[in-house]
Amino acid sequence: MLITRRLEFDAGHRIPHHASQCRHLHGHRYALEVTLSGDIITREGAPEQGMVMDFAEVRAIAWRHLVQAWDHAFFVYEKDTALVAFLNSLPGHKTVVLGAPPTAENLALEAFRILDAAYRDVYGNHLRLERVRLYETPSCWAEAVRGQF
Numbered sequence: 001m002l003i004t005r006r007l008e009f010d011a012g013h014r015i016p017h018h019a020s021q022c023r024h025l026h027g028h029r030y031a032l033e034v035t036l037s038g039d040i041i042t043r044e045g046a047p048e049q050g051m052v053m054d055f056a057e058v059r060a061i062a063w064r065h066l067v068q069a070w071d072h073a074f075f076v077y078e079k080d081t082a083l084v085a086f087l088n089s090l091p092g093h094k095t096v097v098l099g100a101p102p103t104a105e106n107l108a109l110e111a112f113r114i115l116d117a118a119y120r121d122v123y124g125n126h127l128r129l130e131r132v133r134l135y136e137t138p139s140c141w142a143e144a145v146r147g148q149f
């Protein structure tokens, strides 16, 4: 069984060598869809009976491990050195430095890596992360699917 929870957050980025608009500093309303697989919990009387994982818990884990750090942050490529230096000069600025340009594809990959370690099989129902879909706009997204990157 697959279940999916969607979370939204705001963040800025710049793709330094982009041919068009994304080389300028700007932001997006990103959306993150987290898809988990697992068996439906059948233990009589358990709070999670009938579920793979409580959607509130799916959200809480994504928030605690990822979205809290990414919401209202600025994504910057580590080799975009002038911008890294500028952002570091702003006291207390929420900056996320990435080893690759902050495209939807790379953000989806990074989110998968972080969240894969965060979702554990706590109920013994083979719970695991299967897919992260990262929307840069409502019509553009990238998916990191287990075993396909």
Ligand SMILES: [Zn+2]
Pocket: 013, 022, 026, 027, 028, 136
């Ligand atoms: Zn953009």
